[in-house]
Amino acid sequence: MNVKLLGRITGLTVLLTGMFMLVPMLIAVLDGEDANALSYAGTIALMAAFSALLLFFSRSRDRTFYAQEGFAATGISWIVMSLFGALPFYFSGEIPRYIDALFEIVSGFTTTGASILSNVEALSRCNLYWRSFSHWLGGMGMLVFLLAVVPEARKTAGSGIHLMRAESPGPSVGKLTPHLRQTAMILYGLYILLTALCIVFLLLGGMPVFDSFCIAFGTAGTGGFAIRNSSMGEYSLYLQSVVTVFMLLFGVNFSLYYLLLLRQFKSILKSEELRLYIGIAGGSILLITLNISGMYKSVYEAFHHAAFQVSSIMTTTGFATVDFEQWPAFSKSILFALMFVGACAGSTGGGLKVSRVLLLLKSIRRTIRKALHPRRVQIVRMDGRVVDEETSNNVNAYLAVYCVILLLSFIVISLDGYSIGTNISAVTACFNNIGPGFELVGATGNYGHYSDLSKLVLAADMLLGRLEIFPLLVLLSPDTWSRKR
Incomplete structure (x- = not known):
């Protein structure tokens, strides 16, 4: 294990995160909130000092970089930037307990949207901005951003594809172009473009500038931190519709947008994952609309709220226009199922990912066919290409570990004594980076009532879900820190 290399990557990540805090600090200055400005200034100073020490003591000519360094660097960087990212909330006194502040910022960076706050509107604008912007940073990934814009990071990381694979969601990650830097820049270019379009459409609907940026950050990162207690409920139908469309767009694999720019329409249409994603979303919207139509003045209004909530839950964003806890059990069951499905691989959404669900379904079909025809060779294909056994085995292993973590987390937080429905939906919502659960x-609820132990477990679930488990689990393995390859 190249420990000095890990130190340099972590130092660069913390330094860049601190630079992004300059914007909320400026907002605090403009709003005349000197105490909040000092809380950000102090945090930035601590992060700069920490980064300087790491970068100084991690100087080395050894650029050896393998998969284990990629996993370890990703896991450590996300933990450390979360520990620092919580400090402005804590120093400002607006979230007076550090555990709560840590829960909030982990929820932000992992694009979960789960909150311990009962009154979001009591936060200052600078903290509301930082809270929402953390979604945007975590959506595409801080290390991907480093690879795109920081030359030193590319020199340090060597084979940076290991970093991208560790941080980017999905069963497999590849380069869009022969050069990794170009791939990272394309991904972030598309991300910025879609975010800007979302802001423009929100502004055209009359949403205030500050609200537009915060809501767009939450939509782009599929995070769901709102700046009003009613989430999206107080905004117009037009603004809610804009968010509905963009949530679905950010749930699509970003490589398809690149193919769209290249006008490779046939390749896009061949995407089985995209077709299943659209099919699941469309079918869920139709079923819920039929089920809740009697609760609203018109079928259109029922369709509007059904479309918004399906988009929000499936893309793991977590915004809400209504209290879906009041919906019939059938509709809530569909939403609960969508929590597990999630969005597409290579998007900013969480969950199992549609591609994994598709591979699992294909594997089940292959197993049934092999039972019926033992001598026939059964091959799993996706988008016309053969899926190798390693990918299939990795998906199966991921699902197994996924279920074990869900079960253990559920058992631990059950010590707090809340209902099974509350606890299982809390673990599911945090692990799949969704935010709101049930009960x-x-x-209309929050996570503030849980004990410190449960909050730490749920925060760990958020990190495990966002980084897709293994970058954090490898930190616990002795083999990770072994010098042997």
Whole structure:
């Protein structure tokens, strides 16, 4: 294990995160909130000092970089930037307990949207901005950003594809172009473009500038931190519709947008994952609309709220226009199922990912066919290409570990004594980076009532879900720190 290399990557990540805090600090200065400005200034100073020490003591000519360094660097960087990212909330006194502040910022960086706050509107604008912007940073990934814009990071990381594979969601990650830097720049270019379009459409609907940026950050990162207690409920139908469309767009694999720019329409249409994603979303919207139509003045209004909530839950964003806890059990069951499905691989959404669900379904079909025809060779294909056994085995292993973590987390937080529905939906919502669950953690609830132990478990679930488990689990393995390859 190249420990000095890990130190340099972590130092660069913390330094860049601190630079992004300059914007909320400026907002605090403009709003005349000197105490909040000092809380950000102090945090930035601590992060700069920490980064300087790491970069100084991690100087080395050894650029050896393998998969284990990629996993370890990703896991450590996300933990450390979360520990520092919570400090402005804590120093400002607006979230007076550090555990709560840590839970909030982990929820932000992992694009979960789960909150311990009962009154979001009590936060200052600078903290509201930092809270929402953390979604945007975590959506595409801080290390991908480093690879795109920081030359030193590319020199340090060597084979940076290991970093991208560790941080980017999905069963497999590849380069869009022969050069990794170009791939990272294309991904972030598309990300910025879609975010800007979302802001423009929100502004055209009359949303205030500050609100537009915060809501767009939450939509782009599929995070769901709102700046009003009613989430999206107080905004117009037009603004809610804009967010509905962009949530679905950010749930699509970004490589398809690159193919769209290249006008490779046939390749896009061949995407089985995209077709299943659209099919699941469309079918869920139709079923829920039929089920809740009697609760609203018109079928259109029922369709509007069904479309918004399906988009929000499936893309793991977590915004809400209504209290879906009041919906019939059938509709809530569909939303609960969508929590597990998630968005597409290579998007900013969480969950299992549609591609994994598709591969699992294909594997089940292959197993049934092999039972019926033992001598026939059964091959799994996706988008016309053969899926190798290693990918299939990795998906199966991921699902197994996924279920074990869900079960263990559920058992631990059950010590707090809340209902099974509250606890299982809380773990599911945090692990799949969704945010709201059901009952006490529903659209109008929060996570503030949980104990410190449960909050730490749920925060760990958020990190495990966002980084897709293994970059954090490898930190616990002795083999990771072994010098042997």
